[in-house]
Amino acid sequence: MENQVFKASAGMMGKSIILKENELWVHTDEVKSLEKFEKDILKTGMKQSAYKIEMSAINEISYNEASESTKVKYTNEKGKEKKLNITFEDVDLSNQFGQYLGSKLGFKQSSIQEGQIKPLLLNGLYLLIALGMTFFVGTMEDTSMITDSKSRRGSGNRAIFKLIVDTVGQTGVFLIGGLISLYLAYQLFRRFKNPSNEILYTN
Numbered sequence: 001m002e003n004q005v006f007k008a009s010a011g012m013m014g015k016s017i018i019l020k021e022n023e024l025w026v027h028t029d030e031v032k033s034l035e036k037f038e039k040d041i042l043k044t045g046m047k048q049s050a051y052k053i054e055m056s057a058i059n060e061i062s063y064n065e066a067s068e069s070t071k072v073k074y075t076n077e078k079g080k081e082k083k084l085n086i087t088f089e090d091v092d093l094s095n096q097f098g099q100y101l102g103s104k105l106g107f108k109q110s111s112i113q114e115g116q117i118k119p120l121l122l123n124g125l126y127l128l129i130a131l132g133m134t135f136f137v138g139t140m141e142d143t144s145m146i147t148d149s150k151s152r153r154g155s156g157n158r159a160i161f162k163l164i165v166d167t168v169g170q171t172g173v174f175l176i177g178g179l180i181s182l183y184l185a186y187q188l189f190r191r192f193k194n195p196s197n198e199i200l201y202t203n
Contacts (some may be wrong), residue, residue: 102201134177
């Protein structure tokens, strides 16, 4: 997994990461080339757009086998403990990264089964949002409300969403929303019946 550029959300600023032999690099932009990453990691001051974490500063790695996120705890140059939450594009990549990094550092591995309440509440929230959105959009008499926002951010997505709603109509909205809600309910039930494992690597 080393020397590969991964598209990942890392904290509030990071959008790309690279695992080097002795360092973890984080970039504030979505970069695709190793060459650009290497160039930007050398910059300092106001031009700095990437930073690195020494492998020797990492104290703990943890991830949930059903989550896209891997958490890395490390000690910064000022001696303060920091936590970097790295969210990948899929669950498998997150698990592979956490396992590889923990093994590379020679950390001790342990695992515990997650509690059922936390994932139940989270998945339940997603289900309620889906049901609420289905009801709100399905009973909307004037779909121009979707694109009436003054903010330009996401205006294109809102226009596409309005077009879809106008095309499928109220019945289509309720049908699609119902199918999404049924899928989320199934996911909620499956996660509740089959809790995942929390994997922890410690120094």
